[in-house]
Amino acid sequence: MSMTAKQLFWILFSLEIGNTLLVTISPTAALTRQNLWLSYIAAGILCMLITWIAARVALLHPHRDFLDICRAILGNWLGTLVVLAYMIQWFSAIGIILYDFTEFASTVLLPATPTMTFAASLMLLVLYALHAGGIRSVGRCSEFFGPIIVFSLLLILLLFIPDAEPHRLLPVYADTGLKGVAAGAVFPYALLGETVMLMALAGFLHQPGRLAVSALGSVGLTSALIVVSVVFVVMTLGGELAASLKNPLLVTISYINAMNFLQNLEIVGVLVWILSLFVKLSVYLFLLSYHAARIFGVKKWTKLAWPAALASIGLLIAFQKFAIDGNVFMRSVWLPYIVPAHMALLPLLLLAVGAVRKKMRRRD
Amino acid sequence: MMRIRMRRAVAAMLPLLILSGCWDSRELTERAIWVATGWDAGENGKIRVSGQIIVPARIQTNVGGAPQGGSGGGAGGRGEDESAQKGYFSIVKEGNSIGEALQRMQSEISREIFFGHRRVILVGEEFARKGLRNKFDLDVRSPRMSIRTDIFVVRGGTAEDGLNVQSVLEPISATAIIKNHRQIGGRGDSAYLDFLIAANSDGIRPTMPAVEIHRPDYAFGHKKLRMAGLAIFDADLKLRGFLNVDEDRDYLWITGNLTKQTVSMVKNGGGVSMNLVHLRSRIVPEIAGGNKMRFKVKLRANAQLQENNSGISTANRTDLKKLEREFERLLERRLLATIRKVQRKYGIDIFGFGEAVRRRKPQRWNALKKDWDRRFAEAEISVSVDLFIQQEGLSEFPAIYRKGGQSS
Numbered sequence: 098m099s100m101t102a103k104q105l106f107w108i109l110f111s112l113e114i115g116n117t118l119l120v121t122i123s124p125t126a127a128l129t130r131q132n133l134w135l136s137y138i139a140a141g142i143l144c145m146l147i148t149w150i151a152a153r154v155a156l157l158h159p160h161r162d163f164l165d166i167c168r169a170i171l172g173n174w175l176g177t178l179v180v181l182a183y184m185i186q187w188f189s190a191i192g193i194i195l196y197d198f199t200e201f202a203s204t205v206l207l208p209a210t211p212t213m214t215f216a217a218s219l220m221l222l223v224l225y226a227l228h229a230g231g232i233r234s235v236g237r238c239s240e241f242f243g244p245i246i247v248f249s250l251l252l253i254l255l256l257f258i259p260d261a262e263p264h265r266l267l268p269v270y271a272d273t274g275l276k277g278v279a280a281g282a283v284f285p286y287a288l289l290g291e292t293v294m295l296m297a298l299a300g301f302l303h304q305p306g307r308l309a310v311s312a313l314g315s316v317g318l319t320s321a322l323i324v325v326s327v328v329f330v331v332m333t334l335g336g337e338l339a340a341s342l343k344n345p346l347l348v349t350i351s352y353i354n355a356m357n358f359l360q361n362l363e364i365v366g367v368l369v370w371i372l373s374l375f376v377k378l379s380v381y382l383f384l385l386s387y388h389a390a391r392i393f394g395v396k397k398w399t400k401l402a403w404p405a406a407l408a409s410i411g412l413l414i415a416f417q418k419f420a421i422d423g424n425v426f427m428r429s430v431w432l433p434y435i436v437p438a439h440m441a442l443l444p445l446l447l448l449a450v451g452a453v454r455k456k457m458r459r460r461d
Numbered sequence: 462m463m464r465i466r467m468r469r470a471v472a473a474m475l476p477l478l479i480l481s482g483c484w485d486s487r488e489l490t491e492r493a494i495w496v497a498t499g500w501d502a503g504e505n506g507k508i509r510v511s512g513q514i515i516v517p518a519r520i521q522t523n524v525g526g527a528p529q530g531g532s533g534g535g536a537g538g539r540g541e542d543e544s545a546q547k548g549y550f551s552i553v554k555e556g557n558s559i560g561e562a563l564q565r566m567q568s569e570i571s572r573e574i575f576f577g578h579r580r581v582i583l584v585g586e587e588f589a590r591k592g593l594r595n596k597f598d599l600d601v602r603s604p605r606m607s608i609r610t611d612i613f614v615v616r617g618g619t620a621e622d623g624l625n626v627q628s629v630l631e632p633i634s635a636t637a638i639i640k641n642h643r644q645i646g647g648r649g650d651s652a653y654l655d656f657l658i659a660a661n662s663d664g665i666r667p668t669m670p671a672v673e674i675h676r677p678d679y680a681f682g683h684k685k686l687r688m689a690g691l692a693i694f695d696a697d698l699k700l701r702g703f704l705n706v707d708e709d710r711d712y713l714w715i716t717g718n719l720t721k722q723t724v725s726m727v728k729n730g731g732g733v734s735m736n737l738v739h740l741r742s743r744i745v746p747e748i749a750g751g752n753k754m755r756f757k758v759k760l761r762a763n764a765q766l767q768e769n770n771s772g773i774s775t776a777n778r779t780d781l782k783k784l785e786r787e788f789e790r791l792l793e794r795r796l797l798a799t800i801r802k803v804q805r806k807y808g809i810d811i812f813g814f815g816e817a818v819r820r821r822k823p824q825r826w827n828a829l830k831k832d833w834d835r836r837f838a839e840a841e842i843s844v845s846v847d848l849f850i851q852q853e854g855l856s857e858f859p860a861i862y863r864k865g866g867q868s869s
Binding site: 206207208209210211221260264267268271272334335337338341348351352354360361 | 475484485577607608609650651654657658661662819820821823824826827
C-alpha cells in the first residue's frame, strides 16, 4: 500500500482547495475587506513553511509511519500521545466537515431530504474507496479529481472576467495594514495548515526523495488558485459585501451570466467542493483508522474503518444536537488550540528534537 | 465464499436505500415560475408583496404568433377577458415579512413557486421612501434567488400597479422592463448588486433606476411603463428623490456604467448628433490644505458622427476638431449641472466621490468619512470631457452641401 509523489501532489491539492474556498472567505473579509487576498498570500506562504517543516520531520525517518516517527523522536509514551492528539484533530475534522456538508446540502440543494442520508452516503463512498485499496485508491481518485477541479475552477475564473471591476481592489494594503493582514491570514491558514498531516502520509510514499518537491508544489498551486479566486470575489462583490455573505465565492459564481445563457453555475462550484470533501474525508478516515489500529495492535486497519466511520456519524449527531457548526468550531476549538499546537508547535518540536537526536546518534 | 458473496450483495443494495431518494424530486409541471417581484408598503407597517408568475400554456401560443395585444387595441390587459389571454398573472399578498406574504400566496397557487428565474424587482415609491434597510435579507440569504437582478423604483406609483402593466411588444411585462433598461444604456441586471455594494460602503450612496407608469397615445390610453431616470437613496437607504432620464445618463457615465448615449446640438441652424460609445470615467480627488475637497472628473468617450446638418464638412480636419471641442464643452456644462443639482438639492454622494478618496488617499479617508455627505455637498468639482471622433459615417459631406439661399 503505497502512493506515488504525483498522487501525493493531487491528494494535498484536492483536500485543501474545497473547504478553504467555501468557509474562509467571509470571516477573512470581515477583517481585511478588499485586502482579503493579501491575507491569503500570507497564509499560503506560512503554509509552505509548515509544509516544509512537516516534510523535514517525515524525512528524519523515511519509510516509517507517523507512530514510529513520533516514538523514535519523543519516546514511546510521548510519541503515542502526539499521535493521539493528531487523531483527535482528524476525528473532529471529519465530524465538522460532515456537519457543514449536510447543512449545506440540505439548505442549498435538497431541503426535503433527511440530512443523515447525505452523511451516510458520503461515508459509505469513503469506506468503499478505503476498502478498495486504502490510501492508494484515495491517491488514484485524487489524480483523477484534481485535474477536474483545476479545470472547473479555471473555467469559472474565466467567466468571472466580464463582471470584474479592478477598482474594487483599491486601496491596496493601506487601510488594513500588517496587523489586519496577519489577523485575516489566521482563517485560511487554519485550513491550509492541515498539510501537517504530511508527517503521517509521507510514510506511504515510495519515493521519499520527492516528498518536499511535490508537497510544496501542491501547496503552491492550491494557494495560487485560491488567491486568484478571492481576487475575483473582491473585484465582483467588493470587500464589504463579501464580508456579509456566508459563501461569497458561491454568490460570485451564481452571479455569472455569460452571453445570457451560461447561468446558475453554482453547481460547478458545489461539484468541486464535494470532490474535495470526499478526498479530505477519505484521507482523514484512513489516517484515523490506520493509526488507531497501530496503537491498539489491530492487525488489519480496515477492520477499524467501519467503527471509525460510525463514530464520526455519532460525532456529527452530537454537533447537530448542540448546533456546533464549522464557524463555532473554528473559533472555539480550531483557532485557539489546533492551529497553534498542531500546525505550529508540535511539528517544530518534532523537527527540533528529532534533528538533535539524529545528530547525537551520529556522534556516538 | 457464499457468505462473502451475500455480504457483498447486501453492501451493494444498501446504497440504493439512500441514493434513490425522491424527497426533493420536482417536476417542471409542479412549479410556478416567478419572474418579477414587487414590494409595497402595506397597512400597519406590513409589507405588500406582489409577484408575476408565468402561465406556461399561454406563453407557448404567444411565442408562435404575434404577442397578443400588439399595437392594435387590447394591449391594456385590463378586465377579465383580456387578462385571460396574458402570458402571466400577478398576485398580491400582505404580511409582516416577505416570507409570510409568500406563504399566503402559496395557499392560492396550485404549484410550488420557483424563484430561480426572477429577474426583476419593482419597489413602490412610498415603500422606498420609508426606507429599505432590513428588507434584503431573504434575497441574499435564500440560495434560490439570484442577486443578478434588475431593480427599479416605480416613480409616483406602486410596484403592484407596475407589475400589472402589459407591454406592447413583450408577452411578459417583466421581460419588457429588462429589455427597455438595456436599451437606454443603463446598468441592466447588475443594478441590484450595485445597490447592495453601495449600501455597504461609506463613500458612495445607493441608487436605483426608476420606471413610471404613463398612458401613451400608441396604447390608446392604456397604461405602459417607461424608464424614468434615477432614484436617489441616502445612507439610511431611504428614497430621497429622483433625477430625470438625461441626468441619469450623466450619473451613469460618471460612475462608469453608461454603455452608450446620443448627444446633439444645433449648429448653423441644423441639428448635429453624435453617438458616444466606450464611455470611461475617472474621478481624481485633490485634497487641498484645509478641509475643502476638490475633485476633477475626467470623462472620455469615442464619438461617431450620427447626423450632421450643420453644413460643416467632416473632411476638413480642423472643422471637425472644432466640432469635437464644442461637443466637449456642451457635455462638460451639462454634467457639471447634474453634479451641482445633486450637491445642492440632495447633498448625497451618489457618484462615489468618497470612494475615490478612499481608494486614492486611504489615510485621509478615515477622518473624512464621518459627515461625508456634507463635505460632498461643499466640494469643488470640475468636469473635463475628452471625445475622440473615430468614425464619420458613410458620407464625407452633408447630404445637401449647397449653401441655403444661393438659388433664390
